[in-house]
Amino acid sequence: MKEKKDNIFRRLYYGLWKENPILVLCLGLCPTLAVSTTAAYALTMGAFTTAVLILTNVFVSALKKIIPKEQRLLGYLLLAASFTVAGQLFLKAYFPDFSEALGIFIPLTAVNGVIYDRAERCAYVSNPGLALFDGIGTGIGYTFIITLLGAIREIIAFGTIFGIRLIPADYTISFTALAPGACIILAFIMALANKIRGGHRS
Amino acid sequence: MKINKKLWFLIIPIFCIALITGSFFYTRGIIKANEAAKANGVIADVFPDAVRYSEATYNKRFLALYLEEQGYETTDVVVDHVVYARNEQNAVKGLIVYVNCYKKFGGLIQMAVGIQNNGTINGYTILDISDAKGLESKVKDDDFKNQFIGKNVSAFVLSDEPHNDAEIEAPNGARDASGTVVNGINTAIITLEFIDESMGGLLE
Structure with missing residues (x-):
């Protein structure tokens, strides 16, 4: 069978849907479940992770010729951690409320599995252009799912979405704001995605 | 190359x-x-109506012992520092008490409580809270805060059906956090008593 040529549209499609980091690869679930109590927090976390992911992908790809194969993980770690620290400082400066709200999960982005997976499977073996679009696709896919999860949890737990009240507070179920509720809702989203996809791709 | x-x-x-x-x-x-x-x-x-503020000096060890006598161990609450809120004549109108409160099931709430000389609660602000993201907003809501503002009681308690000023209704899903906030405000009330006594009734 003729192997399909890797291109930017394929990378975008794979990142957004076919190899979605949360729904298919199940990567980065810790911050996904912990931070997505509201849509705003989830969107901020998704955007931050996307930025770190894109920068790490591009720099790993650009520097792959000088990073030895045996020490490539160390290279990924150095770059991801540096971009995370720099991003955290900018977030603290320009969005202090979100920085405070997201707390420890911002610096934990440095060890998010999504970043290392994309660096290993795409950035290290592709040119910077492909790595860029792979980061964009994967980041948007990650951000979309985490924001969807956050929106559903916020509506059920608080009756609001992005702070706008939809349901009276007396009719909310706080359980979904906690970790078990997050797992259950994510499971439903994954099941729905698998149904649309026509079964899980092993 | x-x-x-x-x-x-x-x-x-x-x-x-x-x-x-x-x-x-x-x-x-x-x-x-x-x-x-x-x-x-x-x-x-x-404390919006004060014009200047100054750090209060007091014996922290004695305050901790005083709080223990009232039933608040250092594992429950720790007063970080106290600020005097002063009027234009430089007289002390009240205190801003910065309290670190430890939750029953783990976690910390850092808060600042404004309390007038006569013991009336001006309000409080949550500085930091370790709780499920989103749930912590319930103790920051005005609905919960307004249960304390303007009240002058010796101590607040949580109640399912409040009947008087001292009883506070906890928001759904945040009983632990709201109980901790109540501890923090009670600590501020006790701190006012302590500083007033230790200053020889200097507060008006």
């Missing part, structure tokens, strides 16, 4: 150090300004 791969130990760390250092110096001023604004915002939030 062929690059010696051994140089990667130099190139990438130097790049990372430069990136982090550059980001730090670029954002340092902005972050400091944000923190100062937040500190001023806290004070203005809990």
